Structure formats: C-alpha cells, structure tokens
Amino acid sequence: MCDDIIFCTKLGRAMPWFGMDIGGTLTKLVYFEPKDITPDEQDREAGILRNIRRYLTKNSAYGKTGHRDTHLQMDNVVIRKRRGSLHFIRFQTTDMGNFLSLAKQKGMAELVTTVCATGGGAFKFEKDFRDQVNMKLAKFDELDTLIKGILFADMHNSTECYYYENAREILKSEKRAFNFSQPFPFILVNVGSGVSILAVYGPDNYKRISGTSLGGGTFLGLCCLLTGCTTFEEAIQLATKGDNRKVDKLVRDIYGGDYNRFGLTGDLVASSFGQMHMTEKRQSVSREDLANATLVTITNNIGSIARMCALNEKIDKVVFVGNFLRVNPISMKLLAYAMEFWSNGTMKGLFLEHEGYFGALGCLLQFNGELAAALNEGLDHSNTPSTNPTHTTDAGGDPSTSSPSLTSDASDKPNDNTNSSSR
Ligand SMILES: Nc1ncnc2c1ncn2[C@@H]1O[C@H](COP(=O)(O)OP(=O)(O)O)[C@@H](O)[C@H]1O
Numbered sequence: 371m372c373d374d375i376i377f378c379t380k381l382g383r384a385m386p387w388f389g390m391d392i393g394g395t396l397t398k399l400v401y402f403e404p405k406d407i408t409p410d411e412q413d414r415e416a417g418i419l420r421n422i423r424r425y426l427t428k429n430s431a432y433g434k435t436g437h438r439d440t441h442l443q444m445d446n447v448v449i450r451k452r453r454g455s456l457h458f459i460r461f462q463t464t465d466m467g468n469f470l471s472l473a474k475q476k477g478m479a480e481l482v483t484t485v486c487a488t489g490g491g492a493f494k495f496e497k498d499f500r501d502q503v504n505m506k507l508a509k510f511d512e513l514d515t516l517i518k519g520i521l522f523a524d525m526h527n528s529t530e531c532y533y534y535e536n537a538r539e540i541l542k543s544e545k546r547a548f549n550f551s552q553p554f555p556f557i558l559v560n561v562g563s564g565v566s567i568l569a570v571y572g573p574d575n576y577k578r579i580s581g582t583s584l585g586g587g588t589f590l591g592l593c594c595l596l597t598g599c600t601t602f603e604e605a606i607q608l609a610t611k612g613d614n615r616k617v618d619k620l621v622r623d624i625y626g627g628d629y630n631r632f633g634l635t636g637d638l639v640a641s642s643f644g645q646m647h648m649t650e651k652r653q654s655v656s657r658e659d660l661a662n663a664t665l666v667t668i669t670n671n672i673g674s675i676a677r678m679c680a681l682n683e684k685i686d687k688v689v690f691v692g693n694f695l696r697v698n699p700i701s702m703k704l705l706a707y708a709m710e711f712w713s714n715g716t717m718k719g720l721f722l723e724h725e726g727y728f729g730a731l732g733c734l735l736q737f738n739g740e741l742a743a744a745l746n747e748g749l750d751h752s753n754t755p756s757t758n759p760t761h762t763t764d765a766g767g768d769p770s771t772s773s774p775s776l777t778s779d780a781s782d783k784p785n786d787n788t789n790s791s792s793r
C-alpha cells in the first residue's frame with residue numbers, strides 16, 4: 371500500500387483517511403483530521419495534503435450541496451494509534467460530478483489513489499472515479515460498515531445512544547441517554563432512501579431480516595409531489611405545522627369512538643390518507659397537513675414492520691438510524707411511541723446521534739488487511755456464496771420477480787443462507 375502514500379506513517383495507512391458512503395440520496399464522507407502531527411511530520415506533509423485538511427476543516431459548506439455537520443464532530447479520537455478529530459460531511463449523490471471535479475481541482479487525485487467506499491454508489495460510480503480522477507474504490511458492504519460504525523461511535527461517545535422517556539405521551543416525551551454498552555442482540559432499522567432491517571447478534575454476526583421500499587426517499591418524493599416543496603428540510607418544516615387527522619381516517623371516523631374489543635382507541639389512524647377521496651375534505655387540507663400525514667404514514671409503516679421483526683426474533687431493543695431521522699423528532703417520537711405502546715412496554719426504540727454517518731465511519735475504520743482484501747477480491751453483486759455464514763440475508767426482496775411485495779419479510783421466504791449479503 372505504501373506506493374499510494376505521500377504522507378506515510380510507520381503506524382498505518384497513508385493520510386488522508388476518508389470513509390465514503392455513497393447512498394441513494396446522500397453521500398456521506400467521514401474525514402479523520404490528525405491532531406498529533408509532530409513537527410517532523412509537518413515538514414514532510416505534502417502541500418496538497420495540508421490544503422485538503424485546511425479546506426475541509428475550516429469550511430462547513432462546500433459547493434452547491436455540501437455541508438459539514440459541525441455539531442457531530444468527534445474530537446480526541448484514537449484510530450490506528452493516531453489521535454485526531456472526525457469530521458462528518460454530506461452532499462447530494464446527484465452532485466457526484468461536482469465532487470469529482472472538486473477532488474480534481476484540489477489535487478486530491480494526485481494524492482489519493484484509493485478511496486474506501488460503501489453504499490450502492492461505490493458500485494455505480496466506480497468507473498467515474500477511475501476515468502475522471504484516476505482513483506480506485508476499495509469497496510465495503512454497506513451493512514457490514516454500518517454495524518462497525520455504530521459500535522465504534524457508541525464506544526467513543528458516552529451520549530451516542532438515546533431513547534425517549536415517557537414515550538407513551540408524545541407531547542411530553544424527552545430525549546435521555548441510554549447505556550448501550552451491552553448492545554447485543556438488537557434490531558437495526560436503517561431508514562435511508564429505502565429501509566433495511568437487520569438482527570444483530572454480535573459485532574460480526576448479523577442477518578438482514580427484512581426491508582421495505584417505503585422509506586426516506588418515499589417520504590421526500592411524495593411530499594414534493596403533494597406540497598410542491600423541494601427540500602427535505604422544507605418537507606419537515608411543513609410537517610411540523612400540519613395535522614394528519616385532517617387527511618387520515620381515524621378509528622373514531624369509522625366507529626364514532628373507540629373500537630374497544632381490540633383496544634383500538636378512537637384517535638388511532640385506521641386508514642392513512644383515508645379522507646382524501648372526499649372532494650370537500652381534499653379542498654380543506656393544507657400543504658402542512660399533507661406533509662404531516664405523509665411523514666406519519668411512512669413512519670408508522672416502518673415502526674410496524676420493525677416491531678414485527680423484533681417480535682419474530684424475540685429481541686427487545688430496536689435501534690433506528692439513517693438520515694430520514696435527521697432534524698426529524700416527529701418520526702423519532704412516533705417510533706419510540708410505537709415500540710413502547712404496541713409491545714406493552716416490552717420493547718424500546720433507540721436512536722443514535724450520528725444517525726446517517728455510520729456506514730461512512732465504518733468504512734474509514736477498515737484496517738489494512740481488510741482494505742487489501744476489498745481491493746483484490748472486490749465485492750460483487752453476483753450470487754457468490756457467502757463465505758461467512760453469520761452474515762446472511764434471509765430475505766430482502768425477491769430478485770426472481772419483477773414486482774416484489776412492499777415488504778420483503780423473512781417469514782415468507784425460504785431461509786437461504788447461501789446467498790451473499792449483496793444479492
Ligand atoms: N438534506 C437532505 N437531502 C435529502 N434527503 C435528506 C436530507 N436530510 C435527510 N434526508 C432524508 O434522508 C434520506 C436519505 O438517508 P440516507 O441514510 O442518507 O440514505 P441513502 O444512503 O439512501 O442516501 C432521504 O431519503 C431523506 O428522507
């Protein structure tokens with residue numbers, strides 16, 4: 371690997387250290403800024419490397435859609451015996467062309483020959499990286515890196531994990547730190563563009579048990595269609611001011627009150643968007659109501675699938691991550707409520723501060739051996755049998771049908787452990 375190295379340390383891989391998660395909507399970049407640079411290293415640090423370090427750490431906005439989430443910065447972190455800070459940066463995946471131009475312009479391409487990358491875009495954009503900036507991608511699986519990132523973040527940040535106290539009373543529920551030092555087993559629900567649900571039994575022992583295509587991308591897409599908004603932030607702002615009860619049909623709209631026999635209270639949603647077939651109801655709803663109903667619909671559906679997965683696996687901790695939860699306390703509180711209420715208090719919804727960055731973080735943490743393996747073997751999307759039976763996918767959409775069901779659940783699929791985790 372030292373051929374690639376400009377700033378080569380005896381202790382590990384060349385700087386700069388990045389992990390990149392190229393998702394369906396957002397690209398996440400985690401950058402390790404060394405803070406223990408000795409005077410000798412400073413003398414040897416190449417100009418380009420110094421410029422990249424300064425560019426990334428002195429700014430918090432880059433190009434059209436790039437942002438550094440300064441509130442998430444982790445200081446005083448030791449990785450491969452180097453002490454430094456972790457910076458968390460995101461941009462729209464549709465801006466990949468601009469990112470590559472910027473990388474070229476900043477001289478990155480001369481300095482870095484290999485980038486550790488995960489997410490679907492590590493496959494989709496591999497050729498663009500090679501052709502446009504002469505960079506190789508060392509590809510890692512997004513679910514492997516997701517778990518590695520979560521465990522690392524929790525170990526290094528005592529307030530990483532939290533839950534909502536008084537989850538049953540949404541208006542009163544409050545964020546509280548949760549001790550996640552004994553994490554296993556847990557259900558992991560990654561709400562990105564789509565949703566993947568895993569049962570995690572150990573650091574290297576998990577299976578993907580379910581998923582749904584109704585995820586963060588669905589919320590944003592539907593909200594843009596229904597309200598004319600153009601950004602996630604705007605969609606969430608609208609939703610915060612709206613009322614789903616003007617859009618949905620509630621149990622009380624059907625029963626005139628509670629449906630007592632099965633414990634369904636009158637204010638429960640019986641049918642999402644169920645009032646919108648009536649002309650005058652349609653005319654009286656606001657954009658805010660529609661945004662709120664869209665958020666509640668998507669969130670409740672995810673909560674319901676997650677709860678069934680937890681029940682099936684007999685696991686009581688359900689951890690929700692992914693950028694759908696960014697600046698989105700409505701969904702977090704609803705999910706916390708759903709876990710608590712529908713399980714009669716036996717399940718707990720948990721959340722993590724670095725919500726959408728764990729894949730990129732896990733990618734940055736890959737060590738030399740794994741990096742070499744990723745480069746040499748490559749991860750492909752063919753049906754190579756899994757070499758590690760503990761990373762299985764019991765389900766996840768049926769590749770043999772062109773119109774898969776909305777939820778791909780382990781329970782109605784043969785348990786085929788010979789599939790690799792990337793179908
Ligand atoms: N600034 C943003 N732009 C677009 N989507 C955002 C933004 N912030 C949060 N989101 C939400 O996060 C989802 C993407 O989550 P993420 O975990 O990054 O998934 P992916 O890896 O598929 O891009 C979007 O579908 C949207 O619901």
Ligand SMILES: CC(C)(COP(=O)(O)O)[C@@H](O)C(=O)NCCC(=O)O
Pocket residue numbers: 393394395489490560561562563564565566580581582583766767776777778
């Ligand atoms: C294909 C994906 C793993 C991609 O991850 P993402 O970029 O959405 O985070 C995810 O969108 C997903 O699991 N979708 C649901 C597919 C299904 O099980 O129906």
